[in-house]
Every structure is written in structure tokens, then in C-alpha cells.
Amino acid sequence: MTWQxxxxxxxxxxxxxxxxxxxxxxxxxxxxxxxxxTQVLCTVxxxxxxxxxxKGTGKGWLTAEYRMLPSATQxxxxxxxxxxSGRTQEIQRLIGRxxxxxxxxxxxxxxxxxxxxxxxxxxxxxxxxxxxxSFVALAQAISKLLQQGVLERSPLRGQVAAVSxxxxxxxxFLDLNYIEDVAATVDFNVVMNxxxxxxxxxxxxxxxxxxxxxxxxxxxxxxxxIQELLIAQRDAIADWDILFVIN
Numbered sequence: 001m002t003w004q005x006x007x008x009x010x011x012x013x014x015x016x017x018x019x020x021x022x023x024x025x026x027x028x029x030x031x032x033x034x035x036x037x038t039q040v041l042c043t044v045x046x047x048x049x050x051x052x053x054x055k056g057t058g059k060g061w062l063t064a065e066y067r068m069l070p071s072a073t074q075x076x077x078x079x080x081x082x083x084x085s086g087r088t089q090e091i092q093r094l095i096g097r098x099x100x101x102x103x104x105x106x107x108x109x110x111x112x113x114x115x116x117x118x119x120x121x122x123x124x125x126x127x128x129x130x131x132x133x134s135f136v137a138l139a140q141a142i143s144k145l146l147q148q149g150v151l152e153r154s155p156l157r158g159q160v161a162a163v164s165x166x167x168x169x170x171x172x173f174l175d176l177n178y179i180e181d182v183a184a185t186v187d188f189n190v191v192m193n194x195x196x197x198x199x200x201x202x203x204x205x206x207x208x209x210x211x212x213x214x215x216x217x218x219x220x221x222x223x224x225x226i227q228e229l230l231i232a233q234r235d236a237i238a239d240w241d242i243l244f245v246i247n
Contacts, residue, residue, distance in 0.1 A: 003168035006179050007036075014163070014175045014225050015125075019136045019236040029141025031236070033133025036177055037123035042133040043116045044141035046150070050110045060108030060155070062138075064095035064115040066130060072122045091127045092117075094200065098131045098160050098191045099138060101199045107155035113138065124181040128162035128189055132229050135160045139237045146242070154243045159194035159233060163225040165218045167210060172217040174225045186210045190222035194230060 009015070015036030024030040029044035050061045066088055070076045080088055095117055103113075115138065117130035138156070145151045166176045166184035176184060188203035203218070234240050 002171055003173065003180075003183075005173070006177065011171065011173045012221055012224055014228055015177065017129075017229065017232060019133060019232065021136060021140050021236055027141070028144040029137040029139070031133050031137040031140065032120075033129050033136070035125055035129040035132075035175070037121060038125050038129050039119070039121040040126060040129045040133050041116075041118045041120055042130060042137040043118075044134070044137045045114050045116075046141065046145060047112050047114065048110070050112055054110070058110060059105040060103070060111045060113070061105065062096060062100050062103060062113040062115065064092045064099065064117065064134070066092035066095055066117045066119075066127070068119040068122060068126065072119045091130070094127060094189075094191075094202070095131055095134060098162065098199055099134060101193060102135065102138070102156055102158050102160045104155045104157050107153050108151070113141065122178075124176050124178040125164045128164050128191075131160065131162040131191060132233065136233050136236050139233075139240075139243055143237075143239050143243055156244050158244070159230050160191065160199065161226045161229040161233060162189060162191040163222055163229065164189050165221045165225075167214060167218070170214075172214065172221050174221040186214070186218075188218050188222070190219065190226070192222070192226045196223050196226065 017035045020032040023032040027043045027045045031042045033040045115134045117134055119126045142154050142156055164176050165174055166187035168184050185207050186205045190201050191199040
């Protein structure tokens with residue numbers, strides 16, 4: 001028996017997705033990223049200076065913070081203050097690693113870009129939506145900093161997008177919602193660049209195992225979804241041709 005998707009999508013279809021740039025006023029980059037019922041507010045700000053290990057190198061840095069609002073899920077959960085959960089720490093490190101792959105830190109200079117990804121509503125795929133949306137916010141921030149003369153050249157060297165995939169009833173499915181994420185026997189988060197080069201793959205079998213053939217199928221589905229997300233990102237970035245030095 002093949003899994004029937006609750007929303008009627010085909011196995012290789014993404015949920016409806018959108019990026020609304022300029023969502024807040026006070027940061028150079030802000031985007032409301034939506035993927036199905038998942039909504040993530042992504043903002044990017046710039047500060048002068050870098051962590052101690054980079055001082056004097058002339059290189060910049062990017063760091064990320066991820067939080068889920070208490071009302072983002074059906075049952076309210078407590079805010080995280082001084083002590084972050086292991087899940088939160090893992091996700092914000094993933095966001096940072098993924099977006100650093102898109103930057104030339106020599107061009108950025110000794111400045112730090114801070115990405116904040118705040119989940120307003122969660123229906124699975126929060127980390128992948130955060131990565132994909134934060135890239136659009138990052139591009140918007142770079143655009144504004146160029147216009148203001150803070151930066152002389154764009155440090156962006158490519159795109160980054162992410163998507164989830166999983167096995168349900170032994171078959172691959174793209175972009176899992178919450179019901180599917182809970183039911184999946186295998187789930188992956190895949191991050192790729194504009195060349196479909198893999199930046200990171202996080203995957204595990206919740207029960208049993210999966211075959212090499214199934215892994216290849218999941219990566220094929222990931223590529224298809226990420227290609228669509230890359231197009232949507234470019235459509236959301238007005239001055240695409242000025243911002244990007246694609247290698």
C-alpha cells in the first residue's frame with residue numbers, strides 16, 4: 001500500500017512556498033519564509049568585528065540563532081533562555097554552516113553577519129525553511145549594505161537551499177509535513193548549493209534501515225525540490241545580477 005499524502009500532493013511535489021522580503025524595518029535583511037503551514041521569520045544584521053579566532057585575519061564571519069516561539073506548535077512550549085536544548089543548538093549550527101558556504105569572507109572583511117531564524121508556526125521542515133529563507137534575507141542584507149556603501153563588493157558567491165525528504169511505506173516523498181514526518185521510517189534534511197553540490201545531509205532510519213537505492217531516490221527527490229526553491233529564491237531577490245559572483 002502506497003502512502004496517501006494528507007494534502008493530495010504527488011510524492012515529488014513541494015508544499016506551496018513563498019518568500020516575503022522586507023518583512024521588518026530595522027535590519028538590512030528580513031524575510032517571512034513560508035512552506036506549507038510552516039512560517040519562519042528570517043532576519044540578518046551586521047556588526048563590526050569578528051570572533052577572537054578571526055581577529056587580524058581580514059576575514060569576516062556568519063553566525064546563526066534559531067528559536068521556536070512558544071505558540072508555534074499546538075501545545076505551548078517553554079521559551080529557551082540561558083540553556084538551549086540540544087535540538088536548538090544543532091539546528092542553529094546547521095543554519096550557520098549552510099549559509100557560510102555561500103560567502104566569501106575575504107570580501108566581507110572583519111565584520112559579522114548574524115542570522116536570526118524565528119519559527120512563528122511549525123508544521124515540520126522548520127530547519128530547511130529557515131535555511132532557504134535566511135539565504136533570501138542574507139541576499140537582501142547584502143544588497144542594502146552595498147547601497148549604503150558599507151560594502152564595496154558583494155561577498156555572495158552562490159545560493160543555498162534546503163529541503164526534507166523521507167520514506168513512507170518504503171517509498172520516497174519530498175517535503176514532509178508534520179503528519180508525514182511523524183510517520184516516516186526514514187527522514188533526511190538535505191542542503192545544496194546552486195550547482196546542486198551537497199553542503200550537508202542529515203539522515204537516519206527511525207526504525208530498521210534503508211537501502212543504497214532508496215538513498216539515491218531520496219537524493220534525487222531532494223535535487224528536484226531544491227532546484228524549484230533556487231528559482232523561487234532568485235525570483236524573490238530583485239537585484240540578483242548585481243549581487244552574485246557565481247563561481
